[in-house]
Amino acid sequence: MTLDGTWAITYQGPTGDKQADLVLSTDGTTLTGTFDGTPIDDGEVHGADFSYTAKLTSPAKIKVKTTGTFDGDTMSGKVKAAFMTFSFSGKRR
Numbered sequence: 906m907t908l909d910g911t912w913a914i915t916y917q918g919p920t921g922d923k924q925a926d927l928v929l930s931t932d933g934t935t936l937t938g939t940f941d942g943t944p945i946d947d948g949e950v951h952g953a954d955f956s957y958t959a960k961l962t963s964p965a966k967i968k969v970k971t972t973g974t975f976d977g978d979t980m981s982g983k984v985k986a987a988f989m990t991f992s993f994s995g996k997r998r
């Protein structure tokens with residue numbers, strides 16, 4: 906199974922649980938897509954492991970680095986933003 910598709914993501918932010926849509930597409934080891942409408946950069950996928958960066962504008966301007974793994978229709982991982990790291994989980998829509 907591939908990482909391609911739309912994922913419903915839940916992540917634990919500083920103000921509680923947040924939800925976002927993650928839309929991903931792979932071409933070999935290259936990962937492209939959007940995180941809540943924001944384009945992702947530097948996306949890679951190697952087997953079940955993936956990573957990307959995104960420049961978010963809400964609730965503040967910040968660059969985040971996401972790393973995770975997927976298994977079928979579920980995913981989980983970490984989002985690192987400045988001095989904080991948050992966990993996330995997701996299910997394919």
